[in-house]
Amino acid sequence: MADSDPLYRQLFEILKLNIQKGLLPSGCYLPSSRLMAETLNISRSTVNRAFELLVFDGLLSAEIGKGYKVEEGQIEISVPLNLKKSDAPRLSDVADSFLKVNIDEEELGNIDSLGLAFRPGVPPVDVFPVRRWMSLTQKYWKDIQFSSLNYKPTSGVQSLKETISNYLRIDRGIQCHPDQVIVVSGSLQSLYLIANTLVNPGDQVFAENPTFQNVVSIFKGMRANLGALEMDEDGAQLPNAPISKDFLKLVHLTPSCHYPLGTEMSEKRKFEWIDFAQKQKCYLIENDYEHEIVHAKKDKPTIFSLDPNHSTIYLSTFNRLLHPSIRVGYMVVPFELLPAVEALMKHSHRFVPPSIQMVLNEFIKHSFLQLHIKNIFQIANERKKAFFRAASEFLPDWKFSETSALHILGNNDSLFSLDSCQGMSDKKVAKLLQEHNIVTHTLSSLYFNGPPKDGLILGHSSVPSSVIQQKIQHWSALF
Numbered sequence: 001m002a003d004s005d006p007l008y009r010q011l012f013e014i015l016k017l018n019i020q021k022g023l024l025p026s027g028c029y030l031p032s033s034r035l036m037a038e039t040l041n042i043s044r045s046t047v048n049r050a051f052e053l054l055v056f057d058g059l060l061s062a063e064i065g066k067g068y069k070v071e072e073g074q075i076e077i078s079v080p081l082n083l084k085k086s087d088a089p090r091l092s093d094v095a096d097s098f099l100k101v102n103i104d105e106e107e108l109g110n111i112d113s114l115g116l117a118f119r120p121g122v123p124p125v126d127v128f129p130v131r132r133w134m135s136l137t138q139k140y141w142k143d144i145q146f147s148s149l150n151y152k153p154t155s156g157v158q159s160l161k162e163t164i165s166n167y168l169r170i171d172r173g174i175q176c177h178p179d180q181v182i183v184v185s186g187s188l189q190s191l192y193l194i195a196n197t198l199v200n201p202g203d204q205v206f207a208e209n210p211t212f213q214n215v216v217s218i219f220k221g222m223r224a225n226l227g228a229l230e231m232d233e234d235g236a237q238l239p240n241a242p243i244s245k246d247f248l249k250l251v252h253l254t255p256s257c258h259y260p261l262g263t264e265m266s267e268k269r270k271f272e273w274i275d276f277a278q279k280q281k282c283y284l285i286e287n288d289y290e291h292e293i294v295h296a297k298k299d300k301p302t303i304f305s306l307d308p309n310h311s312t313i314y315l316s317t318f319n320r321l322l323h324p325s326i327r328v329g330y331m332v333v334p335f336e337l338l339p340a341v342e343a344l345m346k347h348s349h350r351f352v353p354p355s356i357q358m359v360l361n362e363f364i365k366h367s368f369l370q371l372h373i374k375n376i377f378q379i380a381n382e383r384k385k386a387f388f389r390a391a392s393e394f395l396p397d398w399k400f401s402e403t404s405a406l407h408i409l410g411n412n413d414s415l416f417s418l419d420s421c422q423g424m425s426d427k428k429v430a431k432l433l434q435e436h437n438i439v440t441h442t443l444s445s446l447y448f449n450g451p452p453k454d455g456l457i458l459g460h461s462s463v464p465s466s467v468i469q470q471k472i473q474h475w476s477a478l479f
Helices: 008-022 033-039 044-056 094-102 130-142 159-174 187-196 211-222 267-280 333-344 356-364 370-394 426-434 464-478
Strands: 060-063 067-070 181-184 204-208 225-229 250-254 283-287 310-319 329-332 399-402 407-411 456-459
Touching: 008 044, 033 225, 044 060, 044 067, 094 187, 094 211, 130 356, 159 181, 159 356, 181 187, 181 333, 187 211, 187 250, 187 283, 187 310, 187 329, 187 333, 204 211, 211 225, 211 250, 250 267, 283 333, 356 370, 370 399, 370 464, 426 456
Parallel strands: 204 225, 204 250, 250 283, 283 310
Antiparallel strands: 060 067, 181 329, 310 329, 399 407, 407 456
């Protein structure tokens, strides 16, 4: 661009450069031609000619009544060829450890409108009472006082902690003080806080095998010695080998409904684990994911409620009950761990937004949560039946088994067999399905010790019955 160029051309080049550098980001509206002309002390026709050139080049679009908007995908960002600086400080051992943890990114990827079926961990999001939630949110902001916009307690808003404490006493038979309730963004944050509170490099931690990928990644990232617990009909078995009391810190369990196999731990086995924790001077993590669904028609005691030694940390989340984007969970922590957990929170993420906490508190207190639970329990069962009906018709070679949670296990012995001429791993099957907007998780990826078993983990409740049938018909056509 030269000073001798016409003014409209100079303005065009300046705006183009700012758009490509991202200084005028995609989706933003430019000032009106009248305002820009007055500001730059040039004619309005000059501004309009520059805008027209930008539209011609595909950098702007004209919208009637709104003006000119920067089009998507116009930013040009140069990526340095050498991303690693030789003179930069080295990473911490913890950061380096987490970088080495192997996580299946495809299984933990984003949920989009096309990828809900059959993703595990997603409730019937289409029946969430949006209007009720919106009404409570509007009321909260209508009645808000300026003092409420200040910092809030790290462990959660007291009224929600009291409501959760009462809710657990009624719903799960858990007697706990509201101060023991820590409000978090979900089970992952709970695990991260517990691991940082108790685990040093080389400490012993046990987890069921298979289990959630995030459980494995957290403890391996913290450089714990992660031991595998085998499963039987009573749940997770106690370890056989001798264990040093000085280094054993934690045992992670899903006793209500083992993830992913669906086994329910017997009461006898629960007492065995309580006795084990007392003798070994370690803590038990009771991850009671989806407990409202699992225990909708049962009255089974939790390990926390049975434990007289206060050696159990109880975890649950509303993300798998209401919708994943709400990002609210909680844990019930023994009193002796509270100061350390709260100190870690104060120096990390601080607190869950108080507005969400207060709206959730009202949602529970007005019994809207109980109504929603009844609704999703009924709908989830209807969709589970629809899944099995469609599967029996269109996928006769597949074997599907239900769990009391919101997922189903799928297997195909002939397809997954290495001896078969068409043998495929569950990862290859899952990848093929995902290419056609059918999302599943793989069973093999959840084993962290010993030979893995192939299989698929499918959420059955996230989409309506009509979509379930369409997806299974499509599935059938792929094989």
